[in-house]
Amino acid sequence: MILQVLGIIPMHGRWWFLFPPLLVVLAAMGWWAPIWTKTGDQLFLYGAALGGPLTVFSLSLRRGEIPLLTQIAEGVHGSLRLDVQRYTRCLTWGWVVFFILALVAPAFLWALAPHQQWWHYPLGGGALAVALCLFLVEIPVRRLFIRQFDHATLGQNLRAGYMVFMKKH
Structure with a gap:
């Protein structure tokens, strides 16, 4: 790669x-050093795959900016109530924390047991599995915290996310 x-x-x-x-x-x-080169390549791709979203999510949290997930929710619903804005801001922060933890996980696991292959689990799909689980757990949590609200479908959220991304680029 x-x-x-x-x-x-x-x-x-x-x-x-x-x-x-x-x-x-x-x-x-x-x-x-084919093994070291392959490992370096894997780490590079892993870092790029998580570093890109980390950058996008964290830059949207700068002062004067609208958090990324708030922008997507506004793309679906228009103007948002204050509690929904607060929730989407916290959720954006949650994904930033996830991306940071996922990026340092291989180094942490390697330091924990350098002679094992545990450090490779996040690279081999472990981080993706955790992200999917977090995504699926967030859906009922959202409904628990945000009541009396017309929640969007996954398709509506994806279309709104695409529109937010296209507006920026």
């Missing part, structure tokens, strides 16, 4: 000259 990412360099006009030396370095790394 690192080579795929490096494949973007020639398409970007300013950095094309970095492509050949980086390609040689990565090929040498893969030849002399």
Whole structure:
């Protein structure tokens, strides 16, 4: 995957000259230390997969910004009650904490037992499984905390999220 990412360099006009030396370095790394290169590649992809959402969620919590999940809820419902705004802000913070914990989990598990393979569980789908469980648990929790409210379907939330993302880009 690192080579795929490096494949973007020639398409970007300013950095094309970095492509050949980086390609040689990565090929040498893969030849002399294939296991370390594969592990580094996995860690890079894991960090990118969680770092991207962490950045988007956390930047929406800056002063003067509307939290990401509040924007999505407003995309579905229009204006929101104060308790719903508070809930979506807390939920955005909850996902930021999850992404941070998921990013440090492999290092923590490796430090706990360096001779075991526990550190690999989050990379192998453990973080995704926990995220799906959190997502599914949040649905009834939302209904418990936010009463007398017309809750949106998953499809409505996905469409609103897409519209919020498209507005930013």
